[in-house]
Amino acid sequence: MYILKKTVSLILTLFLFSFAAFMAFQIIPGDSVVAMLGTEATPEQIAQMRSELGYDRPILVRYWNWISGFAKGDLGISLGYRMPVAEILKDKIPVTAALSVLAFLIILVVSFPLGILYAKLLGSPLNSLLVGINQILMSIPPFFIGIIFTFVFGLGLRLFVPGNFISRTEDPLKFWTYLFFPALAIALPRCAQTIKLLRASILTEMTKDYVRSGTSRGNTKNRLLYVHVLRNALIPVITFLAMTFSGIVAGSIIIEQIFVIPGIGRLLLLSISNRDYPMVLTIVMIIALVVILMNYLADLLCQIVDPRTRLR
Amino acid sequence: MKKRNYNLIFGIIITTFVVILLTIGIFWTPYDPDMMNVKLRLTGPSPEHILGCDNFGRDIFSRVLKGGVSTLWISVFTVLFGLVCGVIVGAFTGYYGGVLDEVVMRLNDVLNSFPSILFSLVIVSLLGPGKKNVVIALGLLFIPSFARITRSEFSRIKNMDYVKCAKLEGVPPLRIMFVHILPNAVNTLLSTTAIGFNNAVLAEASLSFLGIGVQPPDPSLGRMLAESQTYLFSAPWYTLSAGGMIILLVLGFGLLSDGLGDIE
Numbered sequence: 001m002y003i004l005k006k007t008v009s010l011i012l013t014l015f016l017f018s019f020a021a022f023m024a025f026q027i028i029p030g031d032s033v034v035a036m037l038g039t040e041a042t043p044e045q046i047a048q049m050r051s052e053l054g055y056d057r058p059i060l061v062r063y064w065n066w067i068s069g070f071a072k073g074d075l076g077i078s079l080g081y082r083m084p085v086a087e088i089l090k091d092k093i094p095v096t097a098a099l100s101v102l103a104f105l106i107i108l109v110v111s112f113p114l115g116i117l118y119a120k121l122l123g124s125p126l127n128s129l130l131v132g133i134n135q136i137l138m139s140i141p142p143f144f145i146g147i148i149f150t151f152v153f154g155l156g157l158r159l160f161v162p163g164n165f166i167s168r169t170e171d172p173l174k175f176w177t178y179l180f181f182p183a184l185a186i187a188l189p190r191c192a193q194t195i196k197l198l199r200a201s202i203l204t205e206m207t208k209d210y211v212r213s214g215t216s217r218g219n220t221k222n223r224l225l226y227v228h229v230l231r232n233a234l235i236p237v238i239t240f241l242a243m244t245f246s247g248i249v250a251g252s253i254i255i256e257q258i259f260v261i262p263g264i265g266r267l268l269l270l271s272i273s274n275r276d277y278p279m280v281l282t283i284v285m286i287i288a289l290v291v292i293l294m295n296y297l298a299d300l301l302c303q304i305v306d307p308r309t310r311l312r
Numbered sequence: 313m314k315k316r317n318y319n320l321i322f323g324i325i326i327t328t329f330v331v332i333l334l335t336i337g338i339f340w341t342p343y344d345p346d347m348m349n350v351k352l353r354l355t356g357p358s359p360e361h362i363l364g365c366d367n368f369g370r371d372i373f374s375r376v377l378k379g380g381v382s383t384l385w386i387s388v389f390t391v392l393f394g395l396v397c398g399v400i401v402g403a404f405t406g407y408y409g410g411v412l413d414e415v416v417m418r419l420n421d422v423l424n425s426f427p428s429i430l431f432s433l434v435i436v437s438l439l440g441p442g443k444k445n446v447v448i449a450l451g452l453l454f455i456p457s458f459a460r461i462t463r464s465e466f467s468r469i470k471n472m473d474y475v476k477c478a479k480l481e482g483v484p485p486l487r488i489m490f491v492h493i494l495p496n497a498v499n500t501l502l503s504t505t506a507i508g509f510n511n512a513v514l515a516e517a518s519l520s521f522l523g524i525g526v527q528p529p530d531p532s533l534g535r536m537l538a539e540s541q542t543y544l545f546s547a548p549w550y551t552l553s554a555g556g557m558i559i560l561l562v563l564g565f566g567l568l569s570d571g572l573g574d575i576e
Contacts, residue, residue, distance in 0.1 A: 009418075013418075013421075013422055016419075017422055024434065024438060135319075135566065135567065135570075136559075138566060139510075139559050139562040139563035140555075140562075141514055141517060141518065141558055141559075141562070143517075143518065143521055143537065144537065144555040144558065147537065147540075147541055147551055148551075148555075150541075150544070151545070151548070151551075155544065155545060246427045247427055249427060250427030250428070250429045250430045253429065253430065253433070253522075254429070254522060257522065258541070268433070269433075269522060272433065272437040272524075280434070280437065284430065284434055287427070287430055291427065
């Protein structure tokens, strides 16, 4: 029942969003056909181009054609490249996907042990120092970290050559080394946020009555933490991580720019400045799809970890 | 013993420091931020130019001040826009509830789960770059978070006895909402406002960094960072000054928000 409800809401959200996004790109000032043909095009040429691209049909028909094409993998024609959008995206998506997944893994691997450790350190003198460092890390924008990284690890230590991106087929090892630093730049502030949340969540959970009864029955602190508390403390963290993933994908737009990575983020910015709206619309839809799906998965995961959420 | 609210203390110290610095920057900067001097191109920090000079020989400290001011202005208008609209939406949905509430909150969920930078990129690309459009784009994005908080406060407070009393006495609903309930929601809203500033500074810096926020010749912290990238080796102080100002702003507002949230 819960899954059904969430799935219906997922589909509704997707439709709502795609419609809103599609409509937004219909009311833009500046005609992209004119931009494509140049100002010297005759009205006949413009009219012909418009009908070729299907711009003369009613808006709802066009929306339906676009969304059904999208579902089938036909993403339309890029105005800038005069090529199918799907063709262009084929090489770009894996790069951004690799970058995002790598950043997400870093966040998971770093923040879980540290979040638990920080919670355990409550009351020790180290505590305030670590919390302070964490707070500062949270405040550094990823693009600033990115610039520092290109300077320190790229130009200084020469672990990678900024701007010289190596594709996965060429040399997998160099590909992943190159991606590691941008991924770390995206991950660092978000690690700090996740650690802070996990720590707070554990500490709140530790004050609950069931922990007190657990202690009175002679359970050790560690057993209570790992067997009972952690599971409950994870619920807000899971929801947060889903939101984080959307933040990572968005963050990659900027980070790809700094590290000169040929992913969809760079393509998006390029397409925006070229007024290549079919391309922009497609990329926005893909990112939205990922974000909305991640939230859906987080909801499902939450109700596995905490069956109580099913009742809400 | 009462635990000291360090977040609030440091938050107030840092924010006050930055705001005073930037307020001075509105009226006075050591040099004209647009004055170029080829002789001073990329010179390091010195007693005359405490943060050095940029690639056109302009005083970086003056530019950081002007850039910070413009970032702060944009943040103020953005947060005000989001706050006013969000409070109105949240007040009505929270007070009346029902179908309207459901619809608006679902819409909020969609907006909220979506990466803000992407949204603002799209809106700014549709409207064109520039200060005003950045404020509109970011302001729109901030409505949901304010609306959500206001709504939950209103739906909690509306069941309190004093509100019921006011209703019985025939106080009009608008007066109940904004004169009787709103003042009691202010504490929670303050913390959200501070985190709103935090997000606004980051978002504005990101947009300007990508070249679609504040346009030249207006100085902007984000664009300074983007420009400084080229001179990272020869003038690291350029990057560090622009980045440092952003970090100070974000850190101050972040601590302030945490501190305000801790007040019972």
